[in-house]
Amino acid sequence: MPFYRKPRNFTPLSVESEKKSIKNGLRHAIYTSRLDYYKGEWNNDKKEGKGRFLTIKGYLYEGDWYQGFRHGFGVLSYREAETGIFKLKYRGEWVRGKPEGIGWMYYENGDMYFGYFKRGLRHGYGKMWFKDGTLYVGYWNKDERDGLGMLVERSGNRYEGNWQGSSRHGLGRYYHLHTGQLQEGCWDHGVCVRSKMEDIIIRQFCDLPTPYPIPPQELYDARAILEGSELWLKQRLGDIDKKLQHCIDQMD
Known part of the structure; x- marks a missing residue:
């Protein structure tokens, strides 16, 4: 048309090129400024979907991504400098870049954990195999x-x-299976403050059984002993030992 004039408004070339550079779909080789390498799916310039990410320090993540975070199921490993072989570090569920949910964690000192995580920490029910042969099965908190x-x-x-705080704390049982006794009582931050001991049925089949069984507990003339006990006379109805009360309170 002879009367049409091209408008002065236009989109700068830098903006156009930036729009074209936004990554969507599968990309085969993307390098960051620090030479980390990513191969996988993108959505609106963010890692999303399945992808493989290798850092310059040798850490390799393969799995799910969401909005640029490791999110879903994935496997994290690291490459040994001497051999170049990749060793597992964690495999399991992720939430926004941190282990959360059920997973396996492999520690450099040889320990291994399977169970629940929250924000990268062992939290909830889990099993821990220690390098020295010790096994823990139970609950964790941070x-x-x-x-x-x-x-x-x-x-x-x-x-x-x-x-509590990775120490025996509260009511518990300790089986001395090398000698054949069962210890039941109350622990306070790893120290047993009150307990009773008794033989277990398989005492004679243990590695180092005691030469004689623990005799049955008997108290003769109990009434006379109590009547002459200053501790008993000072007690009021409903009173209880403070350390034992502390253990009972832990069960609430």
């Missing part, structure tokens, strides 16, 4: 053994009961 759990030591002895 990477600490917390709640009910069982610890099986390399010697075969085991503790079943309450934990």
Whole structure:
């Protein structure tokens, strides 16, 4: 048309090129400024879908992505400098870049954990195999053994009961399977403050059984002993030992 004039408004070439550079779909080779390498799917210039990401330091992640985060199921490994072989570090569920949900964690010192994670920390029910042969099965709270759990030591002895801050804390049982006794009582931050001991049925089949069984507990003339006990006379109805009360309170 002879009266048409081209408008002065236009889109700069830099903006046009930037729009064209927005990544969507599958890309075979994307390098960051620090030479990290990514191959996988994109959505609106963010990693989303399936992808493989290798950092300059040798860490390799293969799995799901969402809005630029490791999110979904994925496997994280690292390359040994001496051999060049990749070793597993974590495989399982991720939420926004951190392990969360169920997964396996492999530690450099040889320990291994399977269970629940939250924000990258062991949290909830899980099993921990230690390099020295110890096994823990139970509950965790922010990477600490917390709640009910069982610890099986390399010697075969085991503790079943309450934990707090990765220490035995509260009511529990400790099986001395090398000598054949069961210890039931109350622990306070790893120290047993009150307990009773008794033989277990398989005492004679243990590695180092005691030469004589624990005799049955009997108290003769109990009434006379109580009537002459200053501790008993000072007690009021409903009173209870403070350390024992502390253990009971942990069960609430």
